[in-house]
Amino acid sequence: MQQPRPAPRLKAALDQIGAWVLDQPVPQPLEGQCCDRLRPHQIRRELLQSLEASGLGSDNVVEWRWDARQGQARGWLWQAGALQRFRWWRHSGQLTLHEQLHCITTAPLHALT
Known part of the structure; x- marks a missing residue:
């Protein structure tokens, strides 16, 4: 028993769709934007645990992003x-910090009246 062949118009449409799909560029790896796709929940949990183990509070994280190709998280701590830039390697748990900006608090300004 032979399977029915698609109608000629349907076959032409399917061929065009297949050619269009194959013609699309491969998407670039996710970089740049800080969104949940760049900050997976499991990675976040491991990062915060590593920061706690290093004596840094997990509430000090200002911003971070995950680089899946290098297996590291990069971001900022306060x-x-x-303000410190950090890198954390997931496979080894290694954490590096680089101070970027040091703020000193002084007495508030007083208005002269």
Whole structure:
């Protein structure tokens, strides 16, 4: 028993769709934007645990993103008046910090009246 062949118009439409799909460019890897696709929940949990184990509070994280190709998270921490850039490697748990900005608090300004 032979399977029915699609109608000629349907076959032509299917061929065009197949050619269109194959002609589409391969999407670039996710980089740049800070969205949940770049900050997977499991990675976040492991990162925060690693920060706690290193003596840094997990509430100090300002922003971070995950780089799946390199297996590392990069971002910013705020601790004791300093903004620090960090890198954390998931496979080894290694954490590096680089101070970027150190803020000093002074007395508030007083208006002269």
